[in-house]
Amino acid sequence: MLVVDRVSVSFEGVHALDAVTLAVPTGRTLAVLGPSGSGKTTLLRVVAGLQRADDGRIVLDGADVTAVAVHRRGVGLMFQDHVLFPHRHVAGNVGFGLAIAGRSRREIDRRVGEMLELVGLPGTQRRDVRTLSGGEQQRVALARALAPKPRVLLLDEPLGALDGPLRERLLTDLRDLFAHLRLTVVSVTHDVGEAFSLGHDVAVMRRGRCVQTAEPDALWRNPADAWVARFLGMRNVAEQDGRARVIRPEAVRVAAGEGAVVLWAERSGPAVRMRVRLDDGNELETETAELDHPRAGERVAVTIDPAGVVEVPSWQDPGS
Amino acid sequence: MALSHKVLGRLLRGAAAAAALAFLGLFFAYPLVTILKRGLGGSVPTDVWLDGGTRQIAWFTLWQATVSTVLTLVAGLPLAWVTARLSFRGRGLVRALVVVPFVLPTVVVATAFLALLPSSLQQGVVPILLAHVFFNVAVVVRVVGGYWSRLDPRLWDAAATLGATPVQRFRRLTLPALRPALAAASALTFLFCFTSFGVVVILGGPRYATLEVDIYNLATQSFDLRAAAALSLLQLAAVAVIVVVSSILEGRAGTRIPIAGDLATARRPTRHERLALAAILGGASLLFGLPLAALVRESFATPTGVDLTFYRALWQETPTLLVPPWRAIEYSLLYATGATAIAIVVGGLATVAIAAGRRGGGWLDTIVMLPLGASAVMLGYGFVIGFDAPPLDFRDTWWIIPVVQSLVAAPFVVRILLPALRAIDPRLREAAEVLGAPPGRVVREIDFPLLLRPLGVATGLAFAISLGEFGATVFLARSDRPTLPVAIYRFLERPGATNQGTAAALCVVLMAVTALSVATADRLTARAGRL
Numbered sequence: 114m115l116v117v118d119r120v121s122v123s124f125e126g127v128h129a130l131d132a133v134t135l136a137v138p139t140g141r142t143l144a145v146l147g148p149s150g151s152g153k154t155t156l157l158r159v160v161a162g163l164q165r166a167d168d169g170r171i172v173l174d175g176a177d178v179t180a181v182a183v184h185r186r187g188v189g190l191m192f193q194d195h196v197l198f199p200h201r202h203v204a205g206n207v208g209f210g211l212a213i214a215g216r217s218r219r220e221i222d223r224r225v226g227e228m229l230e231l232v233g234l235p236g237t238q239r240r241d242v243r244t245l246s247g248g249e250q251q252r253v254a255l256a257r258a259l260a261p262k263p264r265v266l267l268l269d270e271p272l273g274a275l276d277g278p279l280r281e282r283l284l285t286d287l288r289d290l291f292a293h294l295r296l297t298v299v300s301v302t303h304d305v306g307e308a309f310s311l312g313h314d315v316a317v318m319r320r321g322r323c324v325q326t327a328e329p330d331a332l333w334r335n336p337a338d339a340w341v342a343r344f345l346g347m348r349n350v351a352e353q354d355g356r357a358r359v360i361r362p363e364a365v366r367v368a369a370g371e372g373a374v375v376l377w378a379e380r381s382g383p384a385v386r387m388r389v390r391l392d393d394g395n396e397l398e399t400e401t402a403e404l405d406h407p408r409a410g411e412r413v414a415v416t417i418d419p420a421g422v423v424e425v426p427s428w429q430d431p432g433s
Numbered sequence: 434m435a436l437s438h439k440v441l442g443r444l445l446r447g448a449a450a451a452a453a454l455a456f457l458g459l460f461f462a463y464p465l466v467t468i469l470k471r472g473l474g475g476s477v478p479t480d481v482w483l484d485g486g487t488r489q490i491a492w493f494t495l496w497q498a499t500v501s502t503v504l505t506l507v508a509g510l511p512l513a514w515v516t517a518r519l520s521f522r523g524r525g526l527v528r529a530l531v532v533v534p535f536v537l538p539t540v541v542v543a544t545a546f547l548a549l550l551p552s553s554l555q556q557g558v559v560p561i562l563l564a565h566v567f568f569n570v571a572v573v574v575r576v577v578g579g580y581w582s583r584l585d586p587r588l589w590d591a592a593a594t595l596g597a598t599p600v601q602r603f604r605r606l607t608l609p610a611l612r613p614a615l616a617a618a619s620a621l622t623f624l625f626c627f628t629s630f631g632v633v634v635i636l637g638g639p640r641y642a643t644l645e646v647d648i649y650n651l652a653t654q655s656f657d658l659r660a661a662a663a664l665s666l667l668q669l670a671a672v673a674v675i676v677v678v679s680s681i682l683e684g685r686a687g688t689r690i691p692i693a694g695d696l697a698t699a700r701r702p703t704r705h706e707r708l709a710l711a712a713i714l715g716g717a718s719l720l721f722g723l724p725l726a727a728l729v730r731e732s733f734a735t736p737t738g739v740d741l742t743f744y745r746a747l748w749q750e751t752p753t754l755l756v757p758p759w760r761a762i763e764y765s766l767l768y769a770t771g772a773t774a775i776a777i778v779v780g781g782l783a784t785v786a787i788a789a790g791r792r793g794g795g796w797l798d799t800i801v802m803l804p805l806g807a808s809a810v811m812l813g814y815g816f817v818i819g820f821d822a823p824p825l826d827f828r829d830t831w832w833i834i835p836v837v838q839s840l841v842a843a844p845f846v847v848r849i850l851l852p853a854l855r856a857i858d859p860r861l862r863e864a865a866e867v868l869g870a871p872p873g874r875v876v877r878e879i880d881f882p883l884l885l886r887p888l889g890v891a892t893g894l895a896f897a898i899s900l901g902e903f904g905a906t907v908f909l910a911r912s913d914r915p916t917l918p919v920a921i922y923r924f925l926e927r928p929g930a931t932n933q934g935t936a937a938a939l940c941v942v943l944m945a946v947t948a949l950s951v952a953t954a955d956r957l958t959a960r961a962g963r964l
Contacts, residue, residue, distance in 0.1 A: 209865065
């Protein structure tokens with residue numbers, strides 16, 4: 114169990130982390146989601162011990178580790194774009210933590226073999242890490258972080274540099290691996306889809322604060338405020354007098370009929386996104402999986418499922 | 434815990450800076466101050482400065498450095514282009530060979546031009562300019578070519594699609610983009626030519642002298658300490674002005690072109706480019722190859738034909754030296770080994786301190802670079818008069834020559850190690866720490882292996898520079914313990930074909946030893962660096 118207890122860090126007077134509190138029970142994965150500059154990476158560095166907290170505590174399995182030096186903390190960290198040691202081959206990278214801990218040659222070899230098997234790169238021990246593909250390098254970095262059996266695994270944008278099918282595959286592999294090993298994981302990302310599919314819980318960060326922590330479905334159902342709703346990708350957010358009415362896209366249903374006109378409809382992957390203007394002037398966005406969807410300019414009937422409408426506080430960016 | 438490590442680290446870095454500064458203070462600042470104090474004795478030597486002879490020498494020093502720099506740029510730019518932008522078989526070899534002239538001892542190159550040119554041209558302006566170009570083309574190719582090869586070539590593609598002709602691309606894109614590198618290379622070349630000693634003392638004859646040569650003559654022949662000190666002061670001021678002006682120029686170099694990252698920036702040459710490539714490589718081979726070939730020929734060509742007479746003479750007693758010439762090889766190797774060790778330790782300490790310093794440790798960086806500009810002759814002269822009385826009576830110690838040579842080599846060590854140290858991604862150290870490596874272990878597992886290769890290069894270069902060091906060593910080498918460059922100079926000073934031939938043979942030996950040591954250092958660390 115990892116507990117981050119009211120941790121604050123500031124750089125030259127600016128709060129990078131402002132009294133952030135989080136808890137990750139053993140065997141669960143917390144996805145920390147936020148735009149760049151929200152303090153996600155700083156949070157990871159504090160937990161790893163690479164950055165000193167100005168205030169607050171880090172508690173790992175019941176022990177306060179706030180003052181424990183990085184190299185004694187026993188956490189695993191997978192950096193954004195892997196940061197493999199260029200002067201060591203794959204086995205030299207994966208076995209690094211074990212060698213530092215003074216394990217025997219045989220034990221290291223065995224464990225390295227196991228780890229490479231686990232991340233899907235068996236037999237690559239002698240490969241030069243610079244000749245690996247981006248996805249392979251990321252897997253080696255994962256094996257390197259896991260080999261010393263860390264008490265908690267920290268991932269900084271684990272899929273950041275990858276794209277397309279490679280990304281999907283590694284995402285699935287990571288999720289299976291975490292479940293299989295019952296790892297305690299904190300994964301940082303700016304990608305909503307990634308956070309939802311990796312995290313048992315998702316913590317949303319904004320300007321050094323943790324604004325909401327919830328399971329993905331709960332987060333989607335009840336975003337904390339208008340900013341969170343928009344950040345999650347909801348478009349139907351109407352703000353008025355400090356309140357915002359959020360209509361989740363799946364609650365907007367479009368059928369043949371009257372009452373609105375389709376402004377545009379475009380395919381994005383498996384779904385088709387549409388924007389309609391109601392006859393009262395309001396505009397809404399929705400999605401449909403139908404192949405035979407209404408086209409731009411067609412008139413349609415729009416119904417809204419009241420269960421998909423939430424009232425939340427609006428949020429003004431103090432910086433703008 | 435984390436805090437005490439940090440404090441310890443800061444203390445260690447402070448100690449590194451202090452050690453490097455103490456070394457430079459005693460062996461660099463003190464001798465120079467001694468020259469100035471002894472020579473000037475309180476009165477400002479305006480009479481020396483305003484003297485007609487001084488003005489003539491200062492003027493020659495200035496214009497030969499200017500012309501040498503321009504000629505070097507003209508000769509070096511095509512080679513820089515070829516090595517940076519064209520991909521052809523043997524490109525790596527060309528890149529490696531181009532650096533060779535720079536590490537050759539000045540005495541060797543001067544002797545080579547003596548061997549090449551007809552006697553009517555042997556002494557004067559032409560051979561001096563040629564020799565300066567010979568040396569400094571390497572600076573232009575390395576500095577400008579290295580910079581050039583990292584510029585994103587797609588910018589030139591973009592300009593071409595927008596209708597820019599090759600000439601327009603060169604004028605509007607290439608030149609502005611290269612300006613920082615051009616400024617840096619010109620400044621270095623100008624500095625080397627301005628303080629040129631070995632080349633000018635051998636090729637200048639009685640008529641042509643730079644400030645550096647005149648300081649040497651005043652100190653060793655007319656024993657005019659005051660005039661030597663006055664000229665030293667003049668030279669120091671000039672070097673300071675050069676350094677300041679060049680740093681302003683480099684700082685102002687505006688256009689920043691994106692760096693290409695891992696992109697391959699060299700391309701297969703077109704048909705026209707292949708012609709240019711052949712012409713440029715051919716020209717370079719002539720410039721570099723002819724003098725060295727002439728030198729080798731001279732070492733074998735005796736009055737009676739082609740044989741090993743001059744090489745055999747290396748084992749015979751000679752009136753020129755107090756020992757058989759071959760002993761100079763032994764002394765050279767010994768001194769250079771010591772000098773390299775000192776240069777690596779001092780340069781390494783300085784590098785660590787500079788890299789860790791606030792705002793890039795700029796002031797320490799500048800101080801470490803000073804010996805590069807202060808000129809070898811002044812250093813040697815400063816040692817002679819600064820360290821000849823207790824408590825600093827070091828004139829007859831065996832280590833005084835390694836120390837003075839290391840001062841000349843250390844700036845190069847820093848210039849090689851500093852960028853390499855800075856290029857290490859700090860997150861590599863963090864990754865090691867997270868995996869459980871304590872600070873000392875991080876240095877051993879990350880910094881040291883990644884610096885092994887540059888350390889090898891620095892060692893090879895420091896050794897080559899120490900082997901070839903002439904300006905300072907000539908003051909300090911005892912007649913019974915000459916180094917190779919000093920022995921060569923002693924032979925050149927004396928007339929006669931035998932002396933010239935023996936000098937040539939010694940040059941060939943020195944060249945071979947230099948090449949061998951650089952190649953060995955490179956080979957050893959290339960293998961070790963692969964782990």
